[in-house]
Amino acid sequence: MTMCTTLGAVLLTPLLTKFLAGTYVPVDAVKLSISTLQVVVAPILLGSYMQSKFPAAVKVMTPFAPLFAVLASVFLACSVFSENVVCLKSSMVGALLTSYQSPIMRIRSLLLGELGVVILAVLLLHSAGFFVGYLSAALCGFKERQRRAISIEVGMQNSSLGVVLATTHFASSMVALPAAMSAVIMNIMGSSLGFFWRYIDPSNSETSPEAVEKLE
Structure with a gap:
């Protein structure tokens, strides 16, 4: 996949x-x-x-590959954040340091600002990917293990590619901000979902023919 x-x-x-x-x-x-x-x-x-x-060397490095991939994505995201630090600060400070607003209204102002819109869009993008991937696999008759694998595959995509392409082909550094935000949020969401599924046995979600006969 x-x-x-x-x-x-x-x-x-x-x-x-x-x-x-x-x-x-x-x-x-x-x-x-x-x-x-x-x-x-x-x-x-x-x-x-x-x-x-070099299969032997690859076998040694394979267990560290996921960690390296996450760190590389985070470093790329940090480079984009550093380029847009002035804009990010103004968006956050302007919303949080308004003296006449309550804390709830400050958070609301932050979420309705440019940064909040980007975060919301990224959350919806990856949430829809996880959900649609799992649902489509279930509708196609895949078992629980395959459903989870497809859900993770659809929900987590190469945000680092988006960062590289955006910084290379667009003049404004702001263009890469959604991809950079996606690189961070995607890893958090995917890791959390994997941690959650780790403690739910896939076999418990599947009904075998023998179990169906017993129920009948």
């Missing part, structure tokens, strides 16, 4: 960006495709080469 979505990003990312954002800002789909090839296909080819030539 990861390979399919990663390779699909090479074609779909430029097309969707051109379709969704091209109306408002000029988007060079060809250059975007080339960058996507460099960021997506090149690491896949390098990883395949390393796997075939």
Whole structure:
């Protein structure tokens, strides 16, 4: 699934960006495709080469790969946050330090500001991904383990790719802010969901034929 979505990003990312954002800002789909090839296909080819030539070294490094991926996403997000620190501070300080507002109204002002809209959009994006992935797998007749795997796969996507493409092909650093926010929130949501499912036995959610016969 990861390979399919990663390779699909090479074609779909430029097309969707051109379709969704091209109306408002000029988007060079060809250059975007080339960058996507460099960021997506090149690491896949390098990883395949390393796997075939140095399997022992890859086996040693594999347990640390998830942690490395999360740290890389966080560092990329931090670089975007640092570029937009003035805007983020003004959005937060302006909402939280208003003297005549109650704490609830300050939080409400923060959530209704630019930063709040970005956070809400990212939360809805990944929540919808987790839910739709699980629901579609259930409707297609997959078992509980497969439903969870598909849910995680759909809900968590390559936000780091979005950060790289946004910083490369758009002049404003603010364009990369949603992707950077997504990189952080996505890891928190995915880890929390995995932690939750870890303590729920998938077999308890599946009804075997023997159990159905006993119930009848």
